[in-house]
Amino acid sequence: MTMASKHPRSPLAPERFPELPAIAGVGIAVGASGMRYKGRDDLLLMTFPEGTTVGGATTTSSIPGVPVVWTRRILPGGRARALLVNAGNANVMTGAPGERFAERCAAAVAEATGCRTDEVCLSSTGVIGQVPDAGPVEKVMADLAKAAAAGPGGPEAWARAATAIATTDTFIKGAAAETEIDGTKVRIAGIAKGSGMIAPNMATMLAFLATDAALGPELIRDLMREANDLSFNSISVDGDMSTSDMSLMFATGSAGNTAIDDLSDHRLAAFRHALHGIAIDLAKQIAADGEGATKLLTVKVAGAPSDRDARLIALKIAESPLVKTAVAGGDANWGRIAMAVGKSGYDIPPEVLTIRIGDQVVAAGGGVLPDYDEAAASAHYAGRDVRVTVQVGDGPGAAEVWSCDLTRGYIDINADYRS
């Protein structure tokens, strides 16, 4: 598979793309529109059987892309039959011509797959402000629909799908699990793309999950809200937020499990756990493919007033350019961690702050510990997997977030993204 990225594969990439299982009823097809990239797939069509529900989240940007606005109209009803994604052009700030592109794409999908346009989710990623041409999309749609209808997409199809939605990604991202709901076996599979502009609130990232579980429209919405907070809203590459981001899960119901209404129903515990695992796995892969990333930075915060507060503080640390460059340089500069906590806006007296680098407590009680072993901390920072843990009080709130180091590679990629 040809990746769009001209940049070297992230050293944090998993060895290989996992085997994603076919989900009964989920058709997967990819194609090349040529609208921006040459010689690679840039379109993904997924099709779903009647009765499929959808839940998820879209960017909170006040200038969302046209496809975001389109898909937001579908989410409240919670029903979908198809998803069309294109990579290379985000269809943002494109005015009425951009809306026309979205309408034509949805119409082409509806016609080719035999559903209504208001059952077609749309998603786009890429450059802002250029009106995309629907012609090339319409031209290939019959072929895509035919390929998707040929049967549920298995490991190969999922890998091609992950490749088609990639932009500056240096590796393709997927995760899957088998679990159960009230004794019935169900499967979840998902793909994602980063990177760049990846920040909480769904910044430039796309994630699409499918499951054969039967999940009502309200339940799938609640499930994805919870999963998003723990995963895609807990990563940051550069603090920027995209106009296009989206994470969706489609549930076909083919597994025939018991219908459950309530998120807290104990019969959902295994499914929730599996869903969180997949979403966090995908989110960490996105952070690990942050532009120019050479190290994964995991920040845990405990003792905050609430989980939400803990997440905000953790993200201040994980987003700080000075923390991220220190990680890049393998320089265990814990003062920059304290600086980032200080700017979080919370009233955290230095005395209550405990900072751990790796497993070593570095600072506590208002200052550095006398037996602080800087060489050990620097050795930890020199590794691929950097862990910072901060206790900010004795509150019940805790969170874990993921980011990456800030390197010359980030500059090289972003100072020259369009050229």
Place this chain on the structure above:
Amino acid sequence: MTMASKHPRSPLAPERFPELPAIAGVGIAVGASGMRYKGRDDLLLMTFPEGTTVGGATTTSSIPGVPVVWTRRILPGGRARALLVNAGNANVMTGAPGERFAERCAAAVAEATGCRTDEVCLSSTGVIGQVPDAGPVEKVMADLAKAAAAGPGGPEAWARAATAIATTDTFIKGAAAETEIDGTKVRIAGIAKGSGMIAPNMATMLAFLATDAALGPELIRDLMREANDLSFNSISVDGDMSTSDMSLMFATGSAGNTAIDDLSDHRLAAFRHALHGIAIDLAKQIAADGEGATKLLTVKVAGAPSDRDARLIALKIAESPLVKTAVAGGDANWGRIAMAVGKSGYDIPPEVLTIRIGDQVVAAGGGVLPDYDEAAASAHYAGRDVRVTVQVGDGPGAAEVWSCDLTRGYIDINADYRS
């Protein structure tokens, strides 16, 4: 003068340090404590005559440095006789030993200059979390006090002062003006240091101004609040905020001008204008010395609900790593400007947004203009002085902020600051 920085001089540096006038009664002396740097001055003592008032602001970090906490106790009274600054060690997260350092420094200054310790402002910049040693400071204090007492410091002394407080700065920063209050000639001179962690809310930057104007303690506080918002709170290098930042103005009253109580008194107009000019000049010098900076980025926002809102939106643009890398690459990617506006949290429909690059209107009415000349926009981005102007509505709020491009140089400096 030996600069601390081992990095090349910013291409945005002014040709030379300006001639800063002696301010009657203001003694200036520098010295070398050797506490971190070898072979350069790292201490600045300024002394002021009886009756001197002081006003200014300190970092809003919840983990402020010991000297910040010290100086915050002095500001409400608005009276000061001396200022001691040390560079290289920020005295942050240093616990009781750090407090002892501050007390010993203030005591040494008080004893050597003949004032009270609660009239001594303290300021430190540098590494966090290492307890500084007061011994070397005490050792040189008598010499510093003697030098400061020799007479008001003129251009040479100001330049040495600016050099002594520098850390990663690649050029020293100063500005001055002559103006009048109700017909009496008064002078203002000021020095500053950046860079790195420079963000609004007084992030790692120091600025010290002196004037021979007579300004009451309330008036100088109000004057500096206004000047800070227009200058030091309107710049950003990396969005990080320091634990140590401070901007102070000392007014000796030697000029003997009319006492004025009210900021809005028309007889203060010329002074305010001159003060704003100096503060903005220093702030822009700090932005121009952003770590690795090769271009100054000026962002203007108009049409916001208030000036404060306009500043927040402008800073979102000026702080965005994706905007800053686009500036670095000379790539007039206006979509990233729209993205940054979108993440500001304000409800700004794309239709009302107008984006200018240089003097060219690029996008308006919800999309790019048909006659957009990308080559001209890129030529503007390729220059040293990049200007982005955004209209976000028809509100009365406007602001102008300054930042710089994000380059490999930023990474190189910060991935290796302590080594």
